[in-house]
Amino acid sequence: MRLSQLFFATLREDPVEAEMPSHRLLLRAGYVRQLGSGIYSLLPLGFRVNQRVEQVIREEMNRIGCQEMEMPVVHPADVWRRSGRYTDVGPELARFKDRGDRDMVLAMTHEEVVAGLLADLVQSYRQLPVLVYHFQTKFRDEPRSRGGLIRVREFVMKDSYSCDRDDAGLDVSYWKHHAAYTRIFERLGLHAIAVSSDVGMMGGSLAHEFMVLNPAGEDVLVLCEACGYAANRQVAVAPKPAAPDEAPLPREDVATPDTPTIADLARFLEIGEDRTAKAAFFTTGDGRLITAIVRGDFEVNETKLVNAVRAIGGIRPATVDEIKAAGMEPGYGSPIGAHDTTIVVDDLVARSPNLVAGANRVGYHARNVNAGCDYSADVTADITNARHGDPCPECAGPVVLRNGIEVGNIFKLGTKYTEAFDATYLGEDGERRPIVMGSYGIGLGRAVACVVEDHHDDKGIAWPDEVAPYAGHLVALGATKEPQVAEVADRLHGIAAAAGREILYDDRDESPGVKFKDAELLGMPWILTVSPRSLAAGGVEVTRRATATRSTVPVADVERLLAEGLPAGDLPAGELTAV
RNA sequence: CGGGGCGUAGCGCAGCCUGGCAGCGCGCGUGCUUUGGGAGCACGAGGUCGUGGGUUCGAAUCCCACCGCCCCGACCA
Numbered sequence: 001m002r003l004s005q006l007f008f009a010t011l012r013e014d015p016v017e018a019e020m021p022s023h024r025l026l027l028r029a030g031y032v033r034q035l036g037s038g039i040y041s042l043l044p045l046g047f048r049v050n051q052r053v054e055q056v057i058r059e060e061m062n063r064i065g066c067q068e069m070e071m072p073v074v075h076p077a078d079v080w081r082r083s084g085r086y087t088d089v090g091p092e093l094a095r096f097k098d099r100g101d102r103d104m105v106l107a108m109t110h111e112e113v114v115a116g117l118l119a120d121l122v123q124s125y126r127q128l129p130v131l132v133y134h135f136q137t138k139f140r141d142e143p144r145s146r147g148g149l150i151r152v153r154e155f156v157m158k159d160s161y162s163c164d165r166d167d168a169g170l171d172v173s174y175w176k177h178h179a180a181y182t183r184i185f186e187r188l189g190l191h192a193i194a195v196s197s198d199v200g201m202m203g204g205s206l207a208h209e210f211m212v213l214n215p216a217g218e219d220v221l222v223l224c225e226a227c228g229y230a231a232n233r234q235v236a237v238a239p240k241p242a243a244p245d246e247a248p249l250p251r252e253d254v255a256t257p258d259t260p261t262i263a264d265l266a267r268f269l270e271i272g273e274d275r276t277a278k279a280a281f282f283t284t285g286d287g288r289l290i291t292a293i294v295r296g297d298f299e300v301n302e303t304k305l306v307n308a309v310r311a312i313g314g315i316r317p318a319t320v321d322e323i324k325a326a327g328m329e330p331g332y333g334s335p336i337g338a339h340d341t342t343i344v345v346d347d348l349v350a351r352s353p354n355l356v357a358g359a360n361r362v363g364y365h366a367r368n369v370n371a372g373c374d375y376s377a378d379v380t381a382d383i384t385n386a387r388h389g390d391p392c393p394e395c396a397g398p399v400v401l402r403n404g405i406e407v408g409n410i411f412k413l414g415t416k417y418t419e420a421f422d423a424t425y426l427g428e429d430g431e432r433r434p435i436v437m438g439s440y441g442i443g444l445g446r447a448v449a450c451v452v453e454d455h456h457d458d459k460g461i462a463w464p465d466e467v468a469p470y471a472g473h474l475v476a477l478g479a480t481k482e483p484q485v486a487e488v489a490d491r492l493h494g495i496a497a498a499a500g501r502e503i504l505y506d507d508r509d510e511s512p513g514v515k516f517k518d519a520e521l522l523g524m525p526w527i528l529t530v531s532p533r534s535l536a537a538g539g540v541e542v543t544r545r546a547t548a549t550r551s552t553v554p555v556a557d558v559e560r561l562l563a564e565g566l567p568a569g570d571l572p573a574g575e576l577t578a579v
Numbered sequence: 580c581g582g583g584g585c586g587u588a589g590c591g592c593a594g595c596c597u598g599g600c601a602g603c604g605c606g607c608g609u610g611c612u613u614u615g616g617g618a619g620c621a622c623g624a625g626g627u628c629g630u631g632g633g634u635u636c637g638a639a640u641c642c643c644a645c646c647g648c649c650c651c652g653a654c655c656a
Binding site for chain 1: 580585589590591592605606613614615616617618647648649650652653654655656
């Protein structure tokens with residue numbers, strides 16, 4: 001592909017709106033352009049990267065026996081009503097009416113469609129298991145897109161679905177996907193780690209997210225370097241320290257002016273935050289007020305809290321009025337004397353004697369508050385976030401907290417969708433049973449962005465061989481002055497093209513500086529420089545983009561390399577005659 | 580949805596406070612020179628100053644409304 005013909009443009013300066021390296025470089029190097037918030041066009045280079053990623057995923061999905069198909073983007077709303085998601089999912093599900101005034105949706109995923117197809121096609125246990133997948137555009141009207149391609153509203157996703165006779169079959173399909181995902185991310189050059197994750201309200205029993213460590217990641221991971229424990233903080237078990245062995249003392253109020261935060265309170269009373277109880281207030285989607293009590297030195301984990309109270313429609317922070325209506329005072333709140341609220345007490349607070357808690361009066365707290373005596377819990381559960389340095393739940397070693405970007409997830413769904421769509425089969429024993437499903441996703445654009453995050457330097461992108469849009473970037477210098485340069489470069493380009501292994505060819509009439517800068521920005525794994533100087537030195541200068549290792553290789557050897565395909569990794573020593 | 584910021588040439592920005600010819604750098608076009616690290620000279624093209632309304636003799640500039648984009652938060656089966 002001649003750069004003089006390629007539909008692209010590089011930017012000399014950083015676009016203001018781009019903060020993450022992947023966003024900045026993909027824009028600057030001419031891989032993508034933004035159309036609207038969270039909506040991007042893939043330019044030819046970006047499209048080729050997407051195709052390469054797609055091909056890696058396709059090969060690995062096929063390898064586990066997953067069959068490629070395609071399902072529609074636009075669905076009649078009735079399909080989503082049948083599963084209940086038409087009302088369960090919030091405004092991120094885009095809805096519209098067609099010309100016949102029928103309700104329609106833009107699909108976020110395809111569980112419903114798969115379940116409907118199963119009901120249509122599968123009669124007997126002999127037809128199971130089935131694994132299917134497709135690459136399809138998803139639209140999710142996210143409240144806020146961010147980070148370039150990291151969080152967008154429209155994106156292509158590989159989603160696959162396993163359909164099994166029973167839980168044992170699901171388990172096999174699930175771990176097949178786990179293995180396939182591990183191979184996929186390895187081939188893409190991503191160090192993805194599988195962490196256990198929230199199964200949410202889907203009634204699923206097991207879920208993993210594949211995470212790439214990144215400081216800008218939106219998820220917090222709890223990792224143990226000693227034993228390999230890895231979990232999303234949303235679900236990471238938080239082993240708690242021992243509570244002091246004290247007899248409960250009688251409660252007494254104490255004046256604590258201007259101490260609305262735990263830090264203020266601990267400083268005022270000259271006690272540790274671990275001797276306080278913190279109240280946090282939330283309202284569920286169906287209007288219940290939740291009062292969560294954790295020890296002052298811990299944070300409430302909202303996912304755990306949602307699961308503990310089986311909140312319908314999730315939770316949001318409660319308003320001041322809602323808190324006061326239940327007889328509590330924000331900043332000085334506690335469940336003492338509260339009414340019309342569900343009290344959820346963290347397991348550590350439940351066994352910690354004589355804590356300082358709010359007195360539900362501005363400027364006052366209560367000493368020696370004891371759960372079970374001074375108030376009673378509706379639910380007692382682990383509802384705190386694991387903290388940096390906390391003991392690992394598996395091996396008790398210290399855990400570390402890291403941010404991560406979710407590039408894939410695997411999820412045991414169960415029978416929620418197949419039951420809704422009456423997707424059953426007749427078993428060997430003549431019994432009719434619902435098919436057991438799992439669903440598995442990988443966001444392509446996000447994976448591409450993560451690859452750039454992990455494979456770039458201050459000059460630009462350095463694509464891994466498996467995802468590079470072209471293996472080589474041929475730079476011709478001084479071609480107008482020295483006809484032999486143009487002749488050699490044209491021939492090399494032609495040989496690669498004829499072999500079906502096209503390379504980029506910078507045939508533009510630009511200065512050497514511009515060409516080198518662009519080659520480094522675009523990031524093909526191999527940069528081949530032909531110039532009067534290189535020819536005088538004996539051939540073509542061959543540079544590995546990622547390592548900047550450079551050698552001069554005879555033209556004949558380069559011709560052979562291009563015909564056979566440029567190698568992945570460094571030049572094989574000895575195979576080539578470096579000059 | 581709450582908080583903050585921004586919208587002026589293809590890109591990056593100045594001008595706005597204090598109203599009075601719409602500018603700078605890069606890029607783009609033509610010509611000549613140049614050719615191993617974002618070249619030089621000359622000439623030139625390119626703008627509904629996000630949109631609508633208001634104030635004013637006069638609005639990029641002041642006021643109101645709206646739209647869009649970015650960041651933080653909320654949200655994210």
